[in-house]
Amino acid sequence: MSLRGWCPSLAEPMPAADGLLVRLRPRLARLSAAEARLVADAAARHGNGAIELTNRGNLQLRGFSAASAAAAAAMIGPLDQPVRRPGLLTAPLLGVDPAAHPAGEVLAARLGAVIAALPEVSGRAEKFFITLDGGGAAGLGAMGADIAMTAAGPAMQDAGWVLRRDGDPHAVFCATDAVVGVVEGWLRDWLRAGVARMREMFPGAEAAARGSAAVTVDRIPGVAMVSVPFGAMDAARLRAIADRAESGDGVLRLTPWRVIMLAGARADADADADADADAGAPAGARVRACVGRLGCAAASTDTRADAALLAARLWADCDVHVSGCAKGCAHPMAAALTLVGRDGRYDVVVDGRAGDAPVRLGLGLADVVAQFGMLADAAV
Ligand code: SF4
Incomplete structure (x- = not known):
């Protein structure tokens, strides 16, 4: 079965390596603290607890059977945007x-x-x-x-x-x-x-750049920006963010930048980050990764683990995308350096998208570090 072009929803789960995956499109990309706890409960009770914040500000829940996906949809369906509509x-x-x-x-x-x-x-x-x-x-x-x-x-x-x-x-x-x-x-x-x-x-129109643009979001007084590294969290983490939201206006604002914004919430230096930043990466660096082989049958590499290894070795303003395959789900736009998984190693695209022509084929992570000017003396 070809899955290309198919978007999962609560009503139509998508098969993945760790079971069925469902996607919730919260109205206005917001959840109240109580709604966020309900999502966490649905993920933990009926799925495997994994929750992903997507590059359109949606939430994906993983690890369901057909029956448990239906049970989760019954719990959180009222939070969803109208299905089969824009x-x-x-x-x-x-x-x-x-x-x-x-x-x-x-x-x-x-x-x-x-x-x-x-x-x-x-x-x-x-x-x-x-x-x-x-x-x-x-x-x-x-x-x-x-x-x-x-x-x-x-x-x-x-x-x-x-x-x-x-x-x-x-x-x-x-x-x-x-x-x-x-x-x-x-x-x-x-x-x-x-x-x-x-x-x-509009016949003849060039396709626009897709995905979440690399943006600079200034720190806003009174708004906490909670980092969600690689867009991945678990039910306990979402519950903790919901608790923290209640120290402010009680709303979780989901963004396309792997950040959840909380207006008026107390500060937490360990959890907050600039938008589009990931844990372990220097300020200003952007590192993106899809779920990889742990959750997708199309992947042969552990993309998030590899991205985390790379993150600590990046220079301040670099822009790296680690993709499990040429589909590039985590970042459909161009990045300065895109690693595309294939047969357990990586092809490398420079200044392009995951589907563009690579400049190197079949590199291991250490090769990538050595050949692309990262800190070559750091063992990978
Ligand atoms: S980019 Fe990643 S998540 Fe998307 S299909 Fe390829 S391996 Fe799977």
């Missing part, structure tokens, strides 16, 4: 960051209602997603959304919004009151066209 990803600090557009929350709610009213389109809507970026300190950057909405200017001036369709060379500028109507019209055009992604409506 996903809506909002910038995490809408409503919290005074520099973000004040209408962002209202637009998100109105768009959510529009999406929920659309007919289901199984097989077409699973990858289609919309971003709502109100600006401020934690914007969404270039994520390759099918529809992207970006505040046009400084928040308090209400300078309107810039709307873009992936593949359309022309952006639309419109006033706040007109945004939902324009986007709803575009969604209905897409439904009538019968295509899966927006860029298919």
Whole structure:
């Protein structure tokens, strides 16, 4: 069975090396502390307890059987965005960051209602997603959304919004009151066209860069940024984050950058990090890894363990992606250095994506360290 192009959901789990995998798309990419504990309970009680924060701010739970996946879906289904309809990803600090557009929350709610009213389109809507970026300190950057909405200017001036369709060379500028109507019209055009992604409506359009952009999120006073190394955590960790959220406003804001933001929560130097950072890596370095052979039958290497070994040996601003195969799930965009697992070793792509042509074939980790200028005297 080919799994290419298929996105798992609560209703349609995906087979993986450690059992079935389900994906929860929390509404507005937020969970209350109580909801986060419910997710943790579903993962621990019915799955193997592994939880992943994806590069679209979703949560994947692993290690289910068909029956236990159904039981988990019954527990956490009410937290999910409407199935078989486009996903809506909002910038995490809408409503919290005074520099973000004040209408962002209202637009998100109105768009959510529009999406929920659309007919289901199984097989077409699973990858289609919309971003709502109100600006401020934690914007969404270039994520390759099918529809992207970006505040046009400084928040308090209400300078309107810039709307873009992936593949359309022309952006639309419109006033706040007109945004939902324009986007709803575009969604209905897409439904009538019968295509899966927006860029298919613009023949000849170049594919946009996809995935979570490398972003710089400034530290924001009063907002704790909880690091989730490689996007991986377990149920106990999610419960601990939920507990900590309750020292602030009680909301977990999920981001595409392997960070969960907690507004008003107490500081914790051991758990907090800059966005897009991973434990063990120097400040400013970015290291990404998919689940690897522990959870994916397509992998032959232990990507996260290898990435953790590399992380301590990186220079300050490097950008490394360790991928179990050429699909590049953890980071569909280009990285300075991408290691692509094959037969227990790595092919190496420079300044490209996991599927691009490698410049070296079949290297072990020590070879990678030695040949690409990492600290060669550190034993790997
Ligand atoms: S990139 Fe990683 S998680 Fe994705 S299919 Fe390949 S091995 Fe599996």
